[in-house]
Amino acid sequence: MARKYPEHIVLAVSADAAGAADVITLGWAMPASGVPPMWAVSIGHTRHSHGLIADGGEFVLAFPSVRMAEACRVCGSVSGRDVDKLAAAGLRTEPAAFVRPPLLAGCLANFECRVIASLVTGDHTVFVGEVLAAHVDDAESDRVYNFAGRFVPAHPGPAGA
Numbered sequence: 001m002a003r004k005y006p007e008h009i010v011l012a013v014s015a016d017a018a019g020a021a022d023v024i025t026l027g028w029a030m031p032a033s034g035v036p037p038m039w040a041v042s043i044g045h046t047r048h049s050h051g052l053i054a055d056g057g058e059f060v061l062a063f064p065s066v067r068m069a070e071a072c073r074v075c076g077s078v079s080g081r082d083v084d085k086l087a088a089a090g091l092r093t094e095p096a097a098f099v100r101p102p103l104l105a106g107c108l109a110n111f112e113c114r115v116i117a118s119l120v121t122g123d124h125t126v127f128v129g130e131v132l133a134a135h136v137d138d139a140e141s142d143r144v145y146n147f148a149g150r151f152v153p154a155h156p157g158p159a160g161a
Helices: 048-056 066-075 085-089
Strands: 010-015 021-026 029-033 038-044 058-064 107-121 124-136 144-147 150-153
Touching: 010 038, 010 048, 010 066, 021 038, 021 048, 021 066, 021 085, 038 048, 038 058, 038 107, 048 058, 048 124, 058 066, 058 124, 066 085, 066 144
Parallel strands: none
Antiparallel strands: 010 021, 010 058, 029 038, 038 124, 058 107, 107 124, 144 150
């Protein structure tokens, strides 16, 4: 598994029935269809976001900019059951057009997704979301990646840099 690094990361935003948002940092996400556009994310069964997405049937998939590296670390290291991750990570939101979870400001792109399928795969569930709307921030250009536990630009340079 260590050979997969650096890996792209995403932030998946979900919301409870009252609209309270939660964010999880994920390395396991991929395009699942071009027409219609779909994204798939894989989330561990024990994660708070797993239940929110399973119950709510929707999520926002956000591609964080390198300036959001610390927010990605925070959202991937604490549970939304115990902590308001948006506040802890200093994330700003914007309303989505078609889903309950909000968009994340400062990301390169946000995709509003409605879950159309799910597949239990061992200790994770793969949620496939059809993209209902896409939002791009042209002011952002450099994605953050996970490089063996460090959140860095796409081209982190030599080891230890």
